Structure formats: structure tokens, C-alpha cells
């Protein structure tokens with residue numbers, strides 16, 4: 001057999017192909033959108049669900065992990081929405097930031113009225129041929145990603161947000177909650193366009209019922225114009241049986257200040273992929289993450305950052321805490337194009353193993369084609385320091401409490417990336433809750 | 440208060456403490472002096488419950504109770520406090536957060552109510568003032584970027600706040616300038632009480648001018664080889680340890 005023989009389709013792939021053929025004509029949008037869907041699906045179909053033979057999925061074989069493709073969630077009725085939102089009311093702890101609510105991937109709340117911010121449901125925008133829909137999927141860097149392509153093929157639920165300069169310091173929460181009687185899949189998509197000079201705090205939270213094997217393939221795209229400021233925070237607190245694939249695609253103009261921080265404690269399996277492209281000079285980028293895993297949880301964070309223009313700074317710091325038999329993956333690739341001189345990029349991934357059978361796979365990479373740059377990357381994987389543990393215990397802290405303090409200290413640095421104190425408090429509470437549950 | 444009987448301790452099959460006997464009475468200040476490598480720090484770690492050591496034989500009794508089976512936190516709750524020779528830095532944990540956690544952990548272990556934040560702040564501020572620790576230091580992560588002397592003062596601050604029964608000071612004087620030495624000694628002296636015992640490990644007679652001991656013990660090759668009054672420290676200062684090295688080797 002030749003190496004290029006196509007593997008047989010899995011049940012999940014077969015179901016997705018049949019589903020696309022059946023749904024293609026009823027999905028919202030004009031013929032141009034229809035063509036994009038077909039192109040995207042063709043791209044997906046070419047690879048199928050990505051296997052470890054694709055480099056970016058080396059540690060995360062989605063073909064093996066996503067064995068079947070549960071039926072898309074049905075639109076929840078008003079009662080279901082009320083139940084799910086009520087159950088989720090305390091998560092995140094109330095923030096003074098207007099929110100858009102999603103249940104099982106469906107936009108279920110009226111867009112809040114925020115001066116200078118336009119919000120349209122994605123299906124309505126596609127159906128109406130809204131001009132902003134042409135900016136969906138604009139980031140070249142992410143184009144070939146099969147999971148993003150799959151989302152594009154089916155995209156219908158979600159929102160398009162546009163923040164103008166008049167909005168001042170705007171804030172928006174995207175609150176995704178998942179619960180149902182039976183497993184389902186969802187593929188929400190949100191595009192956020194932040195105009196030149198505009199400013200946005202975007203808080204994206206994902207929660208779901210435990211014990212329910214739902215699948216999410218969510219996409220958030222951020223396009224920030226020249227001189228914009230965007231602080232993005234993402235919390236994955238999905239249910240413990242969830243399989244959550246997510247894509248954050250970011251395009252930055254000149255002189256943008258952008259930060260993104262992701263906290264992951266949820267899902268049985270998660271893959272968070274970040275694509276970031278700099279289109280204008282002078283951007284200042286901070287990307288951080290804190291992942292806390294236990295049991296047999298698996299979490300992958302894969303970052304591709306493209307310094308395509310000169311004079312951008314980026315700092316990436318990812319911390320992973322692994323207990324029990326959990327597995328973490330961090331892949332970070334920083335590309336510095338030939339003319340992207342004076343790039344300053346520093347990427348670090350550090351893992352803390354709390355148990356012998358926990359595993360971390362760290363793969364930071366630099367691809368540098370320019371000569372006048374300052375770039376560095378590093379990865380560490382260690383255990384709690386015994387001497388420090390003794391010091392804390394000798395002061396009277398019981399072992400678990402001493403360990404908890406050390407874990408909090410370990411995670412402290414990337415948490416500082418989150419500028420808003422109320423948002424950070426939410427993250428700290430989740431970290432403390434995770435540690436308290438350790439007993 | 441503290442009674443150590445025939446303590447034999449190995450680390451990686453290497454004998455460090457070799458049948459050590461030591462008694463420190465209630466309210467007593469005992470000094471331990473001895474050459475480098477004689478096992479002084481090891482003794483302080485073993486009393487505090489550090490795990491790396493194998494206790495081959497012997498007992499450590501605190502108020503008559505053998506504490507060898509207890510973990511360091513349990514010993515701390517019983518009132519054992521070790522001021523480290525080399526205090527550790529904890530980047531990422533604010534000094535105040537740390538102090539609150541340890542003070543309340545010990546109170547909880549003893550069945551006492553937790554301190555409120557204002558109460559805690561007041562106690563810390565008062566104790567810090569006495570040790571000339573400025574408020575700015577309390578805002579930093581614990582010991583992070585502190586000078587050697589600042590770290591030592593921070594140890595004494597914790598000792599003052601935790602009000603232990605048995606205070607072990609492992610070379611608290613090393614790295615202190617003369618003014619800081621006086622401040623630290625004053626801090627220690629202020630804690631002297633009929634109910635509290637001290638084990639002061641030092642290389643220098645000078646500290647003992649400020650913290651005047653009731654007894655002085657000479658340690659060599661993992662044993663106490665001589666015990667005397669405060670005048671013994673002066674004798675050691677004059678003659679060194681040559682005699683004891685030999686004696687212990689016999």
C-alpha cells in the first residue's frame with residue numbers, strides 16, 4: 001500500500017459529510033457564502049479530522065479522540081434556556097460587563113444596547129448579506145486549519161460584533177453554557193471587529209453540565225484596527241465529559257495593544273488553538289494561559305503567532321498544572337518573517353506535575369527569517385520544590401495547603417496579564433476552587 | 440521542654456547525627472556551637488521534621504511527647520519554630536498573604552478562631568516596626584529579592600507572630616550587620632519567657648553577648664561533646680574547636 005492511500009472515513013467523518021450534503025442548501029447566506037462553505041468543507045474533507053500525521057496535531061489526534069459526531073443541538077426552547085441560564089447564573093461571578101448568552105451554541109439573549117457597539121446575530125447577518133460577513137475567516141494564517149474550516153462550513157449560530165471608537169472603553173461578555181439530556185454538538189462563531197482606536201474588554205466563558213459528552217467546535221475571531229486596544233479573557237470551565245475544540249483567530253493592525261489570557265479547568269478533552277497575525281507595525285501582544293488538569297483530562301493549547309511586519313513585541317507565558325493521570329500539550333510557534341526586523345518575541349511554557357502519572361508535552365518553536373530580532377523561547381517541566389514545601393510546612397501549613405499556595409504562586413504570573421481586577425478575581429476564585437477540590 | 444535521646448540520623452546512608460543527647464528546659468536559652476559540617480543544621484531540620492533524613496535510632500520529646508512521627512506542620516502547631524539558616528524565596532506569594540495563611544493555619548490547628556484581616560494587619564505592623572522592617576517589604580513576595588539580613592529579620596518577624604514554644608535559630612546572626620544584629624537580638628530577647636525555650640545555633644560569640652545563653656553546647660561529628668555555661672563560648676572563641684574534633688573522633 002502506498003503512503004498516500006486515504007484512510008477509511010471514521011463514523012464521525014462519514015456523519016459530517018452526510019450532514020453537510022443535507023444541510024448545505026438550508027444554511028444561511030447568499031451564493032458567495034455558499035461557495036465559501038463548500039470550499040471550507042472541501043478543505044476539511046481533504047484531511048478529514050486531523051490525525052497525528054499533521055504536525056500541528058502531533059499530540060492531539062482528533063480523528064481518534066472525536067470518535068463520533070453527535071447530532072447538532074436542537075434550538076433550546078424558552079424553558080430550557082431559562083433553566084440553563086439559571087444554573088449558570090453564578091458563573092462567572094457577576095461582572096459589570098454586558099453579556100451575550102449562548103445555550104448549546106445558540107444565541108439566546110437579545111444583544112445588549114451598548115453605545116458605539118453594534119451586535120448582530122450571525123445567522124441574521126449572513127442571511128442579510130451584512131458587509132461585515134465578508135471579514136469572516138479573513139486570517140490567512142488559519143486558513144488551512146481543518147477544525148476552523150469545519151466551523152466555517154456549518155457556521156450559522158453566533159454573532160458579529162463591531163466596536164467603534166465612540167464606545168469608549170467597551171466591555172462584552174460572551175457566555176456559553178451547555179446542558180441537555182443527550183450528547184450534542186455545537187459550532188458557534190463570533191466575529192469581533194474593533195475599529196481603529198477603539199477599545200474592548202472581551203470576556204469569553206464556557207461552562208457545561210458534567211457527565212454529558214457534548215462536542216464543541218467554537219470559533220472567535222478578533223480583528224483589531226490601528227491603535228485599538230483589546231483585552232481578551234477566556235475561561236474553559238466546560239463539563240467534565242465535554243470535548244471542546246476552540247479557535248481564536250486574531251488579526252492586528254498597527255500599534256494595537258492586545259492581550260489574551262485563557263484559563264482551562266474544564267472538559268475531558270480540549271484543544272484551544274490560537275492564530276495571531278500582525279498586519280501593522282508597533283503591536284504589543286501578550287498571550288497567557290493557565291491550565292489545571294486532573295483525573296484523565298487532556299488539554300492542548302496550540303499557538304501560532306506570525307510576526308509578518310517589523311517592530312512588534314510579543315510575550316507568551318503558559319503555565320500548566322497537572323495532577324493524577326492528566327495530559328497537557330503546549331505547542332507554540334512564533335514565525336518572524338524576513339522583513340519583520342526589530343521583532344521582540346519571548347515565549348515560555350512551564351508545567352508543574354503534581355503526580356507521577358501526569359504528562360506534559362511541550363513544544364515551543366521559533367521560525368526566524370529576519371536577522372535583527374530578539375526572540376527567545378523556553379519550556380520547563382518540574383515538580384513542587386521539596387525544600388520550599390518543607391519551609392511552608394515548618395511554618396504550620398498542612399501539606400495540601402502548602403502545595404496549594406505553591407501552585408497559586410506558580411500560576412500567579414500569567415494571571416497578572418489580566419488587567420481588569422473583577423475579571424482576575426473570577427480567575428483566582430476558579431484556581432482556588434480547583435485547589436480546594438484537591439482536598 | 441525538649442529532650443533528645445541518643446539521636447542517630449543518616450542521610451543517603453551517611454551518618455550525620457551520631458547518638459546525640461540534648462536537653463533544653465522550659466524557659467532556657469541554649470546555644471549550640473560547633474565546626475562547619477558537624478550537623479547543627481541537620482539537627483534543626485530533624486527537630487522540625489524535614490523528610491530527607493532517616494532517623495535510625497533515638498527520640499525527640501517535646502513536653503514529654505515523641506514528635507518523630509509528626510509532619511512539620513503538626514510540629515509547628517505544637518510550637519516548634521525554625522528560623523532557617525537560608526530562608527527561602529517564594530516568588531508569587533505576597534508576604535501578607537503568606538503571614539495570614541500561616542498564622543491562621545496554626546490557630547486553626549490549635550482550635551483557635553482565625554484572625555480578622557485588620558487584626559492581623561495590626562499585629563504584623565507592630566511586630567515589623569519593632570524589627571525595623573519597613574512596610575514596603577511586607578508588600579513584596581515573601582523574601583523575594585530581600586537581602587540576606589532582611590530575610591533573617593523576616594524569620595524573626597514570623598517567630599514573633601507565631602509565638603512558638605521552642606524557637607530554633609540556625610545562624611540567624613550570619614549575614615547581619617552590627618545594627619541589625621542588635622535589632623534581631625532585641626527581638627529575640629523580647630520573646631524570652633519562662634514558657635519558651637530557645638536553641639541558638641551560632642558560630643560567633645558576638646551574638647551571645649546580646650542573647651545571653653543559659654547553657655552552651657559544643658557539637659562535633661554529630662554529637663554534643665561538651666556542655667557548659669556562657670563562659671564556654673568565650674573559651675571556644677579563644678581556642679577554636681581543635682580539641683573537640685579529636686575528642687569526637689575517638
Ligand SMILES: Nc1ncnc2c1ncn2[C@@H]1O[C@H](COP(=O)(O)OP(=O)(O)OP(=O)(O)O)[C@@H](O)[C@H]1O
Nearest residue numbers: 450451453455473474475476477478479480481482
Ligand atoms: N542532603 C545531603 N546529602 C549529603 N550530605 C549532607 C546533606 N545535607 C547535609 N549533609 C552533610 O551533613 C553534614 C552536616 O551538615 P550540616 O549542614 O548539618 O552542618 P552544620 O553543622 O550546620 O554546618 P555549618 O556550620 O556549615 O552550617 C555535612 O557533612 C554535610 O555535608
Ligand SMILES: [Mg+2]
Nearest residue numbers: 479480481524
Ligand atoms: Mg548549618
